[in-house]
Amino acid sequence: GQSLEQPSEVTAVEGAIVQINCTYQTSGFYGLSWYQQHDGGAPTFLSYNALDGLEETGRFSSFLSRSDSYGYLLLQELQMKDSASYFCAVAQAGTALIFGKGTTLSVSS
Amino acid sequence: EAGVTQSPTHLIKTRGQQATLRCSPISGHTSVYWYQQALGLGLQFLLWYDEGEERNRGNFPPRFSGRQFPNYSSELNVNALELEDSALYLCASSLLAGQGRGYTFGSGTRLTVV
Numbered sequence: 744g745q746s747l748e749q750p751s752e753v754t755a756v757e758g759a760i761v762q763i764n765c766t767y768q769t770s771g772f773y774g775l776s777w778y779q780q781h782d783g784g785a786p787t788f789l790s791y792n793a794l795d796g797l798e799e800t801g802r803f804s805s806f807l808s809r810s811d812s813y814g815y816l817l818l819q820e821l822q823m824k825d826s827a828s829y830f831c832a833v834a835q836a837g838t839a840l841i842f843g844k845g846t847t848l849s850v851s852s
Numbered sequence: 853e854a855g856v857t858q859s860p861t862h863l864i865k866t867r868g869q870q871a872t873l874r875c876s877p878i879s880g881h882t883s884v885y886w887y888q889q890a891l892g893l894g895l896q897f898l899l900w901y902d903e904g905e906e907r908n909r910g911n912f913p914p915r916f917s918g919r920q921f922p923n924y925s926s927e928l929n930v931n932a933l934e935l936e937d938s939a940l941y942l943c944a945s946s947l948l949a950g951q952g953r954g955y956t957f958g959s960g961t962r963l964t965v966v
Contacts, residue, residue, distance in 0.1 A: 776953060785856075785957040786895070786942070830894060834953060838908045839885045844894035 745769040747843035749831055754849045755821050763816045763829050763846045771836035775807050775814045778830045780845070786830065789816070818848070826850045854879070856958035858943050864964045865933050873928040873961045877945030883907075884926040885946070885955065886918060890939040898941075901926050902949045933965045 747767045755761045765775065774793035778786040792798055792807035792814060804817040818825055828847050832840040857876045865871050877884050886898040897910035901920035909916075915931040924945075930937055940962050944955040 774953065776955075778955075778957075783940075785959045786944075786955075788954055788956070791953040832895075839897050839900040839910075840955060841897060842887075842895040844892070 745833060745835070745841045747831055747833060747841065749843045749846050751844070752847045752849070754851070757821055757823060757850060757852050759821050760817065760819050761821060761848065763818075763831075763848070765814050765816075765831035765843060767812050767814075767831070767833050769833050769835050769841070772809070773834040773836065775805070776832045776834060776840060777805055777816045778832060778842075780828045780830065782827070789829075791834075821850050823850050823852065856943055856945050856956050858941075858958035858961050860961060861959070862962045862964070864966060867933055867935060867965055869933050871930045871933060871937075871963055873930075873941050873943075873963070874925065875927070875943030875958060876925045877943075878956055881945035881947050881956070882924055883946045883949040884920055884924065885944045886926070886928050887942045887944070888912075888939045889942055889960070890936075895942065899928065907949070930963070935965050938963060938965045
């Protein structure tokens with residue numbers, strides 16, 4: 744089976760940097776994705792890592808270590824609009840994305 | 853380009869009834885995925901359809917079923933509704949089947965079972 748672990752809640756202030764970690768156990772691993780979901784809205788795709796290392800997209804970066812079955816999402820220069828739930832998800836052979844339970848990020852002023 | 857559309861937005865059903873939820877993928881996307889999002893449980897994988905065929909299903913009972921039509925739209929049927937089926941049901945589509953990247957989600961159908 745598969746399992747993903749990520750913190751349930753993270754709090755930070757505007758302008759800060761926050762890191763959301765994700766550890767996984769799975770077979771046939773292709774890559775790790777990150778999605779953002781604002782309250783009651785549709786999850787939106789943020790990033791995908793298939794290889795080890797850091798991928799940067801604007802204020803957001805995502806990291807993967809396949810040997811450690813570990814990844815993280817790094818959010819810089821936090822803004823109030825970044826308050827949302829963030830999900831890591833594993834892509835694996837022969838099945839759809841499997842999501843973690845999500846991390847609720849609260850950004851305060 | 854229209855995104856993934858789901859209907860209805862909200863659905864209220866009585867325990868024991870059947871619910872039918874519909875999803876239209878992005879034009880050109882052949883894979884459709886269904887997820888259940890109950891409070892505090894993240895997104896639980898239900899079903900994956902590609903080219904009209906069911907490719908995989910998650911750990912849900914057989915009363916959760918669906919199909920994909922020739923135009924790649926899909927419907928999810930939930931029979932013998934139970935109170936714990938109350939959740940947000942999300943549909944997603946992707947261009948690359950089973951690659952696990954770049955899913956585009958719809959806004960979901962909020963199903964309430966009373």
